[in-house]
Amino acid sequence: xxxxxxxxxxNNLVLTVDKLNSxxxxxxxxxxxxxxxxxxxxxxxxxxxxLIQLLYSEIEKQKNKTEINKFETKGFVSNLxxxxxxxxxxxGRQVINIKSELRVMIEKVNEICNKVDLQINxxxxxxxxxEISKNQIEILIQKHAPTRASIESVLYIKDRCRMSDAIFxxxxxxxxxxxxxVYYITKARKLINNQxxxxxxxxxYYIDPLIQIKSKLSFLIKNKRxxxxxxxxxxxxxxxxxxxxxxxxxxxxxxxxxxxxSAGVNGTYTLGIFQVEQENFERIKN
Numbered sequence: 001x002x003x004x005x006x007x008x009x010x011n012n013l014v015l016t017v018d019k020l021n022s023x024x025x026x027x028x029x030x031x032x033x034x035x036x037x038x039x040x041x042x043x044x045x046x047x048x049x050x051l052i053q054l055l056y057s058e059i060e061k062q063k064n065k066t067e068i069n070k071f072e073t074k075g076f077v078s079n080l081x082x083x084x085x086x087x088x089x090x091x092g093r094q095v096i097n098i099k100s101e102l103r104v105m106i107e108k109v110n111e112i113c114n115k116v117d118l119q120i121n122x123x124x125x126x127x128x129x130x131e132i133s134k135n136q137i138e139i140l141i142q143k144h145a146p147t148r149a150s151i152e153s154v155l156y157i158k159d160r161c162r163m164s165d166a167i168f169x170x171x172x173x174x175x176x177x178x179x180x181x182v183y184y185i186t187k188a189r190k191l192i193n194n195q196x197x198x199x200x201x202x203x204x205y206y207i208d209p210l211i212q213i214k215s216k217l218s219f220l221i222k223n224k225r226x227x228x229x230x231x232x233x234x235x236x237x238x239x240x241x242x243x244x245x246x247x248x249x250x251x252x253x254x255x256x257x258x259x260x261x262s263a264g265v266n267g268t269y270t271l272g273i274f275q276v277e278q279e280n281f282e283r284i285k286n
Contacts, residue, residue, distance in 0.1 A: 060115075086127075086128075088127060102123075106123055118141065122178065149179050149180070150180075151180045151185060151188045152188065154179050154185060155185055155188055155189060155192075158185065165182050165185070165186065168182060168185070169181070197211075201274075202274065203274055203275040203276070204249075204272055204273055204274025204275060205272060205274075206251065206272025206273075206274075207271060207272065209253070209271050212269070212271060213233060213253065216255070216269060217231060217255070220257075220258070226255065226257040226258060228257050231255065231257055232255070232256035233253055233254075233255060233256070234254045234255075234256055234262070235251075235252075235253050236251075236252055236253070236254070237249055237250065237251045237252070238250050238252075239276070246275065247275065247277070248273055248274060248275050248276065249273070249274045249276055250270060250273055251270070251271045251272040251273070251274070252268045252269055252270045252271055253268075253269055253271060254267050254268050254269065255267070
């Protein structure tokens with residue numbers, strides 16, 4: 001099959017194809033030019049992002065400097081600087097005010113530290129010593145802050161060692177121990193004491209012996225300190241002089257199944273304490 005066209009039509013077709021090729025080349029060149037412009041804009045955007053990050057970082061640094069410079073203005077440092085006496089020469093309200101000012105300053109510093117995932121857990125200060133350089137400030141950073149002893153554990157050890165509040169307070173202050181103070185120990189003791197239902201009779205107080213013994217046996221069995229099916233309870237009483245004129249009778253019990261510990265002080269549990277005029281066996285039986 002043959003297609004017959006005239007010479008003019010052929011020439012027109014060739015011109016049309018050449019024009020389409022020329023248009024295609026122009027479009028391709030325009031696309032390449034647009035790609036180059038897009039790449040150039042990408043580079044500019046990346047540079048702008050880096051510039052913005054640098055500016056933001058610089059703004060944060062300036063903010064930190066501003067926060068720190070606040071301490072050097074007419075605020076807290078100037079208040080401390082106006083003190084003519086040393087901290088250890090002050091008393092009462094002045095000491096409380098200085099501690100409050102220091103606490104606010106440290107809280108501001110702690111806010112700055114929080115921005116780098118750090119926090120201030122404890123601050124130690126000592127009396128000024130001219131022999132120690134001001135630049136020798138030790139900074140200790142730990143990943144996990146040491147756990148502080150609980151009030152319950154400190155109260156248990158204190159009572160177990162029969163240490164009075166006055167001696168405990170002096171011992172803690174002398175060694176600068178990071179443990180709960182006597183104030184919190186006394187508060188915790190009151191909460192624990194309020195859990196005991198004391199009953200008054202004559203010149204003494206006692207707790208329900210059935211509830212006390214049942215609670216103690218449940219504790220001993222739970223902690224596997226006794227395993228026998230038959231449990232022996234020993235009731236006893238002993239007199240003690242408190243001062244010259246005060247005599248008391250201490251009623252207590254012990255669990256024989258505890259073995260040797262039942263014969264000692266730690267294995268004897270109080271049920272009641274009564275004041276008497278004179279200690280004698282007949283009075284104990286009554």
